Amino acid sequence: MKTAVLTGVGSDLEVRDDIDIADPGPGEVRVRVEASGVCHSDLSVQNGTIPLPTPIVLGHEGAGVVEAVGEGVASVAEGDHVVLSFVPRCGECSACRRGQPFLCEKAAMQAAGGLLDGTTRLSTPDGALHQMACLGTFGEVAVVPEISVVKIAEDVPLDIAALIGCGVLTGVGAALNTASIQPGDTVAVIGCGGVGLNVIQGARIAGAERIIAVDKFASKLDMAKQFGATDLVNPDDGDTVGQVMALTEKGVNVSFEVIGLQPTIMAAIDVLRPGGEAVIVGVPRMDVVLELNAAFTFLYLNKTVKGCWYGSADVQRDVPKLISLWQDGDLKLDELISREIAIEDVNGAFEAMESGEVARSVIRH
Ligand code: APR
Ligand code: ZN
Numbered sequence: 001m002k003t004a005v006l007t008g009v010g011s012d013l014e015v016r017d018d019i020d021i022a023d024p025g026p027g028e029v030r031v032r033v034e035a036s037g038v039c040h041s042d043l044s045v046q047n048g049t050i051p052l053p054t055p056i057v058l059g060h061e062g063a064g065v066v067e068a069v070g071e072g073v074a075s076v077a078e079g080d081h082v083v084l085s086f087v088p089r090c091g092e093c094s095a096c097r098r099g100q101p102f103l104c105e106k107a108a109m110q111a112a113g114g115l116l117d118g119t120t121r122l123s124t125p126d127g128a129l130h131q132m133a134c135l136g137t138f139g140e141v142a143v144v145p146e147i148s149v150v151k152i153a154e155d156v157p158l159d160i161a162a163l164i165g166c167g168v169l170t171g172v173g174a175a176l177n178t179a180s181i182q183p184g185d186t187v188a189v190i191g192c193g194g195v196g197l198n199v200i201q202g203a204r205i206a207g208a209e210r211i212i213a214v215d216k217f218a219s220k221l222d223m224a225k226q227f228g229a230t231d232l233v234n235p236d237d238g239d240t241v242g243q244v245m246a247l248t249e250k251g252v253n254v255s256f257e258v259i260g261l262q263p264t265i266m267a268a269i270d271v272l273r274p275g276g277e278a279v280i281v282g283v284p285r286m287d288v289v290l291e292l293n294a295a296f297t298f299l300y301l302n303k304t305v306k307g308c309w310y311g312s313a314d315v316q317r318d319v320p321k322l323i324s325l326w327q328d329g330d331l332k333l334d335e336l337i338s339r340e341i342a343i344e345d346v347n348g349a350f351e352a353m354e355s356g357e358v359a360r361s362v363i364r365h
């Protein structure tokens, strides 16, 4: 089968069509991946921000059709349409049992770049290939854990479904699950890419009255407005915190950082009014540390700083919920797809993401 392979940090992805894929083992399914979004986290593996072993098949935002199932698989069958979840959900571990399946303990092996047992189902004549997030949706076909797929109706277009797998679940989930936005609140969203635009529409659904979008590209601020932002801030026009403070009386109730940089994480905390909540969605480099005045931040100004992993989602609950929000016209998903591309254009999609040209590029296999 054909895929793009990252051979080492900093290298361009290499398209190869000589990949061997093993049959699904017990508790695994083989999925023909029809569509895969290109997310910043894929780029973050390529540039070393997110450390994963190489060679690896990237891609963690996909949807497709089940081709075969391994022994003991009962929840899906051949022909089912599925969204691929980048965090497995076992339903049995202590995190799953306490309602936090986005922290499922079965995800522990993901850092090793394999499936649940740490091994991988992909290889070339030169050796094994790792799979990002137990998936690897840049491949035409993926063997993944059964607990990484969510069955969906066949009338949902698979390019739309693919985006739900990461950007939409993460962004909308940050607003609806992680944060505690109250109707009438003022929020700030720092970073308006594929994930940030979904935070904006999640905040709108949660009833935020003012949504201040912050991005360094005017093109992204235009998109932010289309997704529900009421105020636009470009850091090129002056300090972000100063601009947000000028727009609000005392700062915002809830802020979201959706980039993963130290200065913008600090800005998300600094733009909060007393009692405000900062939600950190962007994934920073492993060496980023924050320096905060503990007494002011947490006590006198009573701010909360929360991490948001996978939109604090329960994929079995939230995937159908997001699909019906889209069907009812409350969630813009078609508008997130700026370009549909072939796998051969994946390096160009990384460049288009960095230059602010696209909300999302979607690979059609
Ligand atoms: N100031 C303001 N905006 C910035 C800055 C900055 N210093 N740096 C980047 N941006 C903007 C970009 O212009 C872009 O619109 O942040 C946005 C990031 O969006 P994408 O590159 O599309 O990334 P996305 O896929 O949305 O992911 C965002 O969430 O899941 C994580 O790993 C992912 O950390 C990444 C973040
Ligand atoms: Zn992602």
Ligand code: ZN
Residues within 6 Å of the ligand: 088, 089, 090, 091, 092, 093, 094, 095, 096, 097, 101, 103, 104, 105, 106
């Ligand atoms: Zn679990």
